[in-house]
Amino acid sequence: xxxxxxxxxxxxxxQLQQNIASTLSRLDGKKDFVQDNYNDQHxxxxxxxxxxxxxxxxKGAVNFSHIHGKNLPKSATAKRPELAGKSxxxxxxxxxxxxxxxxxxxxxxxxxFFCTDAVGDDTPTWWFxxxxxxxxxxxxxxxxxxxxxxxxxxxxPFGTDVYSRFKKWCDDYFYIKHRQEPRGIGxxxxxxxxxxxxxxxxxxxxxxxxxxLPAYTPIVEQRKTHDYQQxxxxxxxxxxxxxxxxxxxxxxxxxFGLQHGGxxxxxxxxxxxxxxxxxxxxxxxxxxxxxxYKTFLLVKDWV
Amino acid sequence: xxxxxxxxxxxxxxQLQQNIASTLSRLDGKKDFVQDNYNDQHxxxxxxxxxxxxxxxxKGAVNFSHIHGKNLPKSATAKRPELAGKSxxxxxxxxxxxxxxxxxxxxxxxxxFFCTDAVGDDTPTWWFxxxxxxxxxxxxxxxxxxxxxxxxxxxxPFGTDVYSRFKKWCDDYFYIKHRQEPRGIGxxxxxxxxxxxxxxxxxxxxxxxxxxLPAYTPIVEQRKTHDYQQxxxxxxxxxxxxxxxxxxxxxxxxxFGLQHGGxxxxxxxxxxxxxxxxxxxxxxxxxxxxxxYKTFLLVKDWV
Numbered sequence: 001x002x003x004x005x006x007x008x009x010x011x012x013x014x015q016l017q018q019n020i021a022s023t024l025s026r027l028d029g030k031k032d033f034v035q036d037n038y039n040d041q042h043x044x045x046x047x048x049x050x051x052x053x054x055x056x057x058x059k060g061a062v063n064f065s066h067i068h069g070k071n072l073p074k075s076a077t078a079k080r081p082e083l084a085g086k087s088x089x090x091x092x093x094x095x096x097x098x099x100x101x102x103x104x105x106x107x108x109x110x111x112x113f114f115c116t117d118a119v120g121d122d123t124p125t126w127w128f129x130x131x132x133x134x135x136x137x138x139x140x141x142x143x144x145x146x147x148x149x150x151x152x153x154x155x156x157p158f159g160t161d162v163y164s165r166f167k168k169w170c171d172d173y174f175y176i177k178h179r180q181e182p183r184g185i186g187x188x189x190x191x192x193x194x195x196x197x198x199x200x201x202x203x204x205x206x207x208x209x210x211x212x213l214p215a216y217t218p219i220v221e222q223r224k225t226h227d228y229q230q231x232x233x234x235x236x237x238x239x240x241x242x243x244x245x246x247x248x249x250x251x252x253x254x255x256f257g258l259q260h261g262g263x264x265x266x267x268x269x270x271x272x273x274x275x276x277x278x279x280x281x282x283x284x285x286x287x288x289x290x291x292x293y294k295t296f297l298l299v300k301d302w303v
Numbered sequence: 304x305x306x307x308x309x310x311x312x313x314x315x316x317x318q319l320q321q322n323i324a325s326t327l328s329r330l331d332g333k334k335d336f337v338q339d340n341y342n343d344q345h346x347x348x349x350x351x352x353x354x355x356x357x358x359x360x361x362k363g364a365v366n367f368s369h370i371h372g373k374n375l376p377k378s379a380t381a382k383r384p385e386l387a388g389k390s391x392x393x394x395x396x397x398x399x400x401x402x403x404x405x406x407x408x409x410x411x412x413x414x415x416f417f418c419t420d421a422v423g424d425d426t427p428t429w430w431f432x433x434x435x436x437x438x439x440x441x442x443x444x445x446x447x448x449x450x451x452x453x454x455x456x457x458x459x460p461f462g463t464d465v466y467s468r469f470k471k472w473c474d475d476y477f478y479i480k481h482r483q484e485p486r487g488i489g490x491x492x493x494x495x496x497x498x499x500x501x502x503x504x505x506x507x508x509x510x511x512x513x514x515x516l517p518a519y520t521p522i523v524e525q526r527k528t529h530d531y532q533q534x535x536x537x538x539x540x541x542x543x544x545x546x547x548x549x550x551x552x553x554x555x556x557x558x559f560g561l562q563h564g565g566x567x568x569x570x571x572x573x574x575x576x577x578x579x580x581x582x583x584x585x586x587x588x589x590x591x592x593x594x595x596y597k598t599f600l601l602v603k604d605w606v
Contacts, residue, residue, distance in 0.1 A: 036583070050583075059582070178567050179567060241574070244578075245571075248548060249551050264481050269582050272580060274577070274579050277547075279568060280353075
């Protein structure tokens, strides 16, 4: 992979990080993202930007990293076991926002580029990955439609089946197997993307990255002043347990970070600020909490 | 493995569960363990006993299970890959107590027996495992000494090197690799134990099971009325994050349960009641919180 292409991706991602952070901190109105930026002599960069105890966001992170590795871990390439052990570069942004208000959904977004370095006769190999998904505590059908419609619009120029394929991949990926529950209402997920030419794949990653704020911020605007009681906060903290379970047991990015020995506080900045685990808790029949399970935590077509 | 031996183990474990639960609920003084007991027609038994919102214990579980499985998962037998896929039985008790007072340590105890069923020419294979470890938030050297001395005394009749071998195994096992931190001050851990005759191994498991209450309850008695402030509770909730990370990322029993499709609420009853994750939090120099890291979260000889 030539340096010009990597620089292009680098430039796009660092601008996207800047844009997302400034928009979300404006939306918060109280707190800014605190920046922890690191560079080392091997060309590795890690920019962990975290907001805590904001008016709208209880905790959130939008992290950029550009890592050079000597030994591609298996978790990075489930589909390409033959690449495990190769030297590689990965550039990406990973975001998770945990709102204060239980009526505002948690969200996650990620866009990333992997390439392995050529060694001997090997052909360099690259691929893009990414997506975003939404995890409401108290759902609104309009919000889910808006979320998925925005995702669909972003995919449309790349083929009529792209949204449905990557929507399904998202449903499959963000599934908490041991709970037999989706993590939320889904969105998009793609990985190992290189079946279009490089430029086209890069454009697709940009389309996904650029459509994140238009997908999420109108929902935050709409719900951030919704009245809530302790009962709603309790349910949010309880449901955040599922998020922690997913990230620590299944999430490929987290496992990659743990295996690769990355900066732990950056990798685990995704974990929720306050979580409760209650034994065998069940929502009451007919409650707002039960509605999450019955209406929203189902694999379905939202648009 | 003949049924008589399995019945003996079953009897011991169910009595131990009863004894531990009644002692700890007496110690709590406010709440009893609520019992969820299940049997099915295949001879599987699961008795999940949980205490929540007690005066001393914020959440705790002492669970007995006797499971017949058709397909031994890899996580059950890291040292014996050739047994993966065999039908098996496992009987065990698993306990975790999360106290209210941050000056009372969290503890975990587990004793278990595995055997694979004979198939064709195979020889039946069995082993014992177990141990206990202690996770203080604010440490006391006397408590650590008492804990390890009790463990050492329990091991002594089985050989002079038993305590030191299983103490080291505990230090190695309860290590949070991605944090480069021990989970607590250790104790005992053993697995794949069958190098003594069956009766001797069973006696050892009983010695470990029987020494748990004498190891833990004097510490609880001593510390349960210790004064504490919000700052101490905050640190306890923060440190509980490490516990959740260990159990979801590394714990062999939890992974076994998740892979084997056991009853999720029983398997995850170990998770702490209330947890916080703060980004890149560090204790102040010279603080009581820093003392945990500097004096207690180190691999060292306590007796």
